[in-house]
Amino acid sequence: MASDSAAGEPSAPREPREGPTGRGALDRDRILRRGLTILDEQGMRALTMRKLGTDLGVDPMALYHHVPGREGLLDGITDLVLDDLRTTPGIEIPSTVGWSEYLHRLGHGMREIAQRHPRIFPLVATRPPEAPWLRPPMRSLWLVESFLSTLVSRGFTERSAIATYRVFSSFLLGHLLLEATARGAESAAPIEEPHPQSAGHVDAALYPTLASMRDGLQVDHSEQDFDDALGQIIGQVEALRAQGDR
Amino acid sequence: MASDSAAGEPSAPREPREGPTGRGALDRDRILRRGLTILDEQGMRALTMRKLGTDLGVDPMALYHHVPGREGLLDGITDLVLDDLRTTPGIEIPSTVGWSEYLHRLGHGMREIAQRHPRIFPLVATRPPEAPWLRPPMRSLWLVESFLSTLVSRGFTERSAIATYRVFSSFLLGHLLLEATARGAESAAPIEEPHPQSAGHVDAALYPTLASMRDGLQVDHSEQDFDDALGQIIGQVEALRAQGDR
DNA sequence: ACCTGAACACCGTTCAAGT
DNA sequence: ACCTGAACACCGTTCAAGT
Numbered sequence: 001m002a003s004d005s006a007a008g009e010p011s012a013p014r015e016p017r018e019g020p021t022g023r024g025a026l027d028r029d030r031i032l033r034r035g036l037t038i039l040d041e042q043g044m045r046a047l048t049m050r051k052l053g054t055d056l057g058v059d060p061m062a063l064y065h066h067v068p069g070r071e072g073l074l075d076g077i078t079d080l081v082l083d084d085l086r087t088t089p090g091i092e093i094p095s096t097v098g099w100s101e102y103l104h105r106l107g108h109g110m111r112e113i114a115q116r117h118p119r120i121f122p123l124v125a126t127r128p129p130e131a132p133w134l135r136p137p138m139r140s141l142w143l144v145e146s147f148l149s150t151l152v153s154r155g156f157t158e159r160s161a162i163a164t165y166r167v168f169s170s171f172l173l174g175h176l177l178l179e180a181t182a183r184g185a186e187s188a189a190p191i192e193e194p195h196p197q198s199a200g201h202v203d204a205a206l207y208p209t210l211a212s213m214r215d216g217l218q219v220d221h222s223e224q225d226f227d228d229a230l231g232q233i234i235g236q237v238e239a240l241r242a243q244g245d246r
Numbered sequence: 247m248a249s250d251s252a253a254g255e256p257s258a259p260r261e262p263r264e265g266p267t268g269r270g271a272l273d274r275d276r277i278l279r280r281g282l283t284i285l286d287e288q289g290m291r292a293l294t295m296r297k298l299g300t301d302l303g304v305d306p307m308a309l310y311h312h313v314p315g316r317e318g319l320l321d322g323i324t325d326l327v328l329d330d331l332r333t334t335p336g337i338e339i340p341s342t343v344g345w346s347e348y349l350h351r352l353g354h355g356m357r358e359i360a361q362r363h364p365r366i367f368p369l370v371a372t373r374p375p376e377a378p379w380l381r382p383p384m385r386s387l388w389l390v391e392s393f394l395s396t397l398v399s400r401g402f403t404e405r406s407a408i409a410t411y412r413v414f415s416s417f418l419l420g421h422l423l424l425e426a427t428a429r430g431a432e433s434a435a436p437i438e439e440p441h442p443q444s445a446g447h448v449d450a451a452l453y454p455t456l457a458s459m460r461d462g463l464q465v466d467h468s469e470q471d472f473d474d475a476l477g478q479i480i481g482q483v484e485a486l487r488a489q490g491d492r
Numbered sequence: 493a494c495c496t497g498a499a500c501a502c503c504g505t506t507c508a509a510g511t
Numbered sequence: 512a513c514c515t516g517a518a519c520a521c522c523g524t525t526c527a528a529g530t
Contacts, residue, residue, distance in 0.1 A: 026494085049523060061524080062495050070523065122372055125423055131448070133464045136424035141453055149455040162462045166471055174420015177371055178382035202377070207387055209395040216408045218379045225412055236478060272513085295504060307505080308514050316504065496529070503522060510515070 026058055028066045032076045036120070039077060043119050049073070075139075078123045082140045085109050091146065099154040099241075100234050106147070107172060107230045114176040118183035125173050136169055160240045167240070171233045179222050272304055274312045278322045282366070285323060289365050289430075295319075321385075324369045328386050330362075331355050337392065345400040345487075346480050352393070353418060353476045360422040364429035371419050382415055406486045413486070417479050425468050 034056055038047050049070055053060025067073045088109035090097045097105070114121040129137035131144075138144050144165065151161040204211035280302055284293050295316055299306025313319045334355035336343045343351070360367040375383035377390075384390050390411065397407040450457035 048521090050521085059496050061497080061526095064524075065494060126368055126372070126427065129427065132428070133460075135428060135464060135466050135468065137428050141448070141456060145453040145456045148459060152455060158459055158462060162459060165463075166467075167475065170420040170424050170475070171417070172420070173424060174416040174418070177423065178416050178419060181372065181375070182378070182381065182383050202387070207391040209398060210387060210391045213394060213404055213408060216404060217411075218381060220381050221412075222381065229413065229416070232482060294502090296502085305515050307507095307516080310505075311513060494530085496527105498525105498527095500525080501523095504520095506517105506519080508515105508517095511513085 026056065026062060026066060028076070031056065031063060031067055031073070032080050035073055036077050036080060036117075039120050040117055047073075074123060075127055077120065078127050079140060081113060081117050081120055082124060082143065084113055085143065094146065094150040095153070099151055099156070100238070102150050102154075103168065103234055103237065104230065107168075107226075110172055111176055111179075111226060114180045115183065118180040121180040122177060122184070125177055136166065138169065156241055160243075163240050164237050167236060168233060171229065175226055175229060179226070182222075272302065272308060272312060274322070277302065277309060277313055277319070278326050281319055282323050282326060282363075285366050286363055293319075320369060321373055323366065324373050325386060327359060327363050327366055328370065328389065330359055331389065340392065340396040341399070345397055345402070346484070348396050348400075349414065349480055349483065350476065353414075353472075356418055357422055357425075357472060360426045361429065364426040367426040368423060368430070371423055382412065384415065402487055406489075409486050410483050413482060414479060417475065421472055421475060425472070428466075428468075 031052070035047055035052055038052065038055070049063055050060040052073075053063050056063075063073075067076065085091055085106075088105060090102060090105035091109060094102050124139060127139055130139050130141050131137060134144065147165060147168075148161050151164055152158070156164065202211045202214060210217070277298070281293055281298055284298065284301070295309055296306040298319075299309050302309075309319075313322065331337055331352075334351060336348060336351035337355060340348050370385060373385055376385050376387050377383060380390065393411060393414075394407050397410055398404070402410065448457045448460060456463070
């Protein structure tokens with residue numbers, strides 16, 4: 001909910017400025033947030049340095065004074081989105097909860113972000129990571145730091161904390177990415193809709209099983225499925241923790 | 247191994263043609279395969295309609311007679327890569343193996359694809375799915391059909407087959423995508439290398455836990471980790487199957 | 493210090509014209 | 512039927528010039 005304040009209609013937030021090009025009108029944060037809402041509303045291809053510039057009432061080339069090109073803009077937006085996790089209760093100050101509650105909140109906090117920004121979430125998995133040497137690699141080292149230090153302070157050995165990071169991160173990414181692309185494709189189609197009528201039709205001759213199971217396959221249990229899977233993973237982690245260093 | 251025959255050096259397969267622009271020189275498959283190797287070797291941004299055209303010794307605009315634009319080109323390449331699974335033993339003719347062996351082979355077959363094409367694999371998760379109504383959505387319906395029909399023929403109920411599809415697909419995607427971005431970032435950097443010397447350095451003041459665990463975090467256990475996780479998932483599926491319809 | 497405007501080197505795609 | 516070439520409407524980015 002925190003970041004959405006900047007994602008509303010472009011009506012009110014223009015007020016405090018003296019004009020579209022008033023002094024102080026441009027800074028990195030304002031650029032990033034405007035880019036974020038364009039991405040949310042219109043998708044990847046609509047986010048253009050030139051359009052973003054004119055959108056902010058400024059010569060497009062002025063952006064380069066605050067942001068290191070388009071690539072850097074995307075990285076900045078991705079980090080901005082992930083930053084919302086910082087204010088999630090139980091992650092902000094993890095010392096108040098046990099490790100399994102921490103994992104639970106982290107999982108659901110991350111899921112909320114993926115739901116809020118389905119068009120952007122794939123970037124979290126796809127952007128070049130801040131620490132490429134990390135296996136698996138990750139953007140936002142602060143998140144990994146928080147993750148590991150929380151587990152260690154709860155009695156995990158170094159080894160089991162690392163194993164947990166690996167199990168948990170790939171689980172989370174897989175689940176949320178699939179959910180996000182489902183939602184992204186759904187809310188997509190600003191102009192593009194390749195098969196408007198064939199949508200949802202399955203050729204029963206080619207794919208008999210698929211066709212007969214169609215009803216079951218299209219029901220959306222994602223909330224329930226996610227929670228089940230999260231529980232499974234936490235169970236696995238419990239086993240990891242119990243066997244400690246080996 | 248099957249598709250690599252076309253992805254190798256451009257020495258032998260050029261023979262039957264009379265010249266770079268000889269008649270019949272251009273067809274959809276040749277375009278897709280050339281695009282695939284460019285993507286593998288030079289990454290996303292290097293794949294340009296214009297460059298692909300001249301690369302094939304043809305006016306770039308000729309491509310549009312065989313491929314519906316760049317977006318369609320990417321979809322075609324993604325499908326081409328996934329098609330390699332069709333020849334994987336145990337998936338080609340699944341009736342010869344049990345369900346757990348099938349899942350095992352499917353998992354490892356998919357992993358091989360992700361390893362072979364780390365720059366392309368993210369597209370599998372990211373391209374608009376062929377069946378958006380499917381939860382989770384998926385490209386290549388044939389794969390889902392094969393998956394479900396195999397399970398059903400091994401005695402899975404409809405319900406447990408669907409549940410298995412959900413558990414398995416998100417597991418597989420998460421693991422392989424993280425591995426692929428690791429490899430992709432590694433083999434990337436054709437020109438771009440933002441932090442050549444800071445690479446691998448962690449600020450111990452900012453991230454003390456990360457810094458102290460560095461050695462353990464950078465070891466690559468991915469083969470072992472994948473196999474372990476695959477085993478876990480197959481165990482979960484066993485439980486799903488046993489409890490049948492509910 | 494920050495913004496501007498022209499310029500450069502590209503893109504994807506359409507379409508009339510060729511063969 | 513297939514390929515070509517010019518054209519259109521865009522891109523990201525650099526850089527000298529303004530204020």
